[in-house]
Amino acid sequence: MWSLIVPLKPLRRAKSRLAPVAGDTLRPSLALAFAEDTVAAALACAAVREVVVVTDDPLAGDRLALLGARVLPDAPGRGLNAALAHGAAAVRAGRPAAAVAALNADLPALRPAELGLVLAAAAGHARSFLADAAGVGTTLLAATAPAALGPAFGGPSRARHRFSGAAELALDGVESVRRDVDTGEDLRAALALGVGPRTAASARRLTASAGFTASAG
Numbered sequence: 687m688w689s690l691i692v693p694l695k696p697l698r699r700a701k702s703r704l705a706p707v708a709g710d711t712l713r714p715s716l717a718l719a720f721a722e723d724t725v726a727a728a729l730a731c732a733a734v735r736e737v738v739v740v741t742d743d744p745l746a747g748d749r750l751a752l753l754g755a756r757v758l759p760d761a762p763g764r765g766l767n768a769a770l771a772h773g774a775a776a777v778r779a780g781r782p783a784a785a786v787a788a789l790n791a792d793l794p795a796l797r798p799a800e801l802g803l804v805l806a807a808a809a810g811h812a813r814s815f816l817a818d819a820a821g822v823g824t825t826l827l828a829a830t831a832p833a834a835l836g837p838a839f840g841g842p843s844r845a846r847h848r849f850s851g852a853a854e855l856a857l858d859g860v861e862s863v864r865r866d867v868d869t870g871e872d873l874r875a876a877l878a879l880g881v882g883p884r885t886a887a888s889a890r891r892l893t894a895s896a897g898f899t900a901s902a903g
């Protein structure tokens with residue numbers, strides 16, 4: 687059973703690369719919808735014991751706690767990797783042998799069964815990771831005790847995680863775990879896979895008010 691650590695920036699700063707399609711009005715609610723669908727799917731995965739969200743955003747904290755997540759403030763305040771290390775340390779303070787995995791908050795198409803396949807593969811390694819759909823970044827980094835998580839997210843983190851000694855999980859059929867959404871094009875790809883209900887509703891609002899189209903062109 688895994689403890690997942692999900693980091694989330696304050697919503698008004700989140701998903702800045704979606705500003706061209708969502709503007710500053712819809713962008714925060716879209717970022718929240720992604721996080722809610724990600725956390726709901728993670729909590730529905732049979733291999734997941736708990737989801738720990740590290741965020742300083744009060745609205746997101748309340749909404750994700752309602753779904754069943756444990757919410758920790760971003761006490762270090764030193765960026766993504768410090769937030770993840772903080773979440774992992776909080777889990778291991780209570781259960782030193784806990785298996786921990788960092789999961790991005792922008793996976794609105796996440797399927798519990800596919801996450802289960804990734805975590806089952808990760809159980810066979812001290813540290814392992816899954817590359818994102820673009821093959822440049824990372825969507826999940828896992829560590830089984832006593833290995834430390836050692837997060838090195840940000841930009842081209844696939845190469846960084848590989849260089850750090852983590853095993854790359856080469857799995858087919860786990861597209862929903864790889865499908866992070868940073869741009870309008872990514873959102874179209876996620877919608878084509880099938881997103882959770884909150885993202886589907888947000889995308890409909892985006893279409894109605896900002897003219898976003900779900901198909902390319």
Ligand SMILES: Nc1nc2c(ncn2[C@@H]2O[C@H](COP(=O)(O)OP(=O)(O)OP(=O)(O)O)[C@@H](O)[C@H]2O)c(=O)[nH]1
Pocket residue numbers: 693694695699700701702703704740741742760763764765766769790791792868
């Ligand atoms: N708690 C916490 N989470 C962070 C921080 N920086 C980034 N994140 C989260 O880490 C994940 C990847 O972050 P980024 O790609 O840097 O940011 P983003 O909001 O997804 O997208 P951009 O603004 O377009 O870069 C997302 O789930 C973010 O919300 C931080 O300083 N603290």
Ligand SMILES: C=C(OP(=O)(O)O)C(=O)O
Pocket residue numbers: 790792818822823824825838839840841842843844866868
């Ligand atoms: C932070 C990362 O993701 P992204 O910038 O694609 O959201 C990463 O892949 O390390």
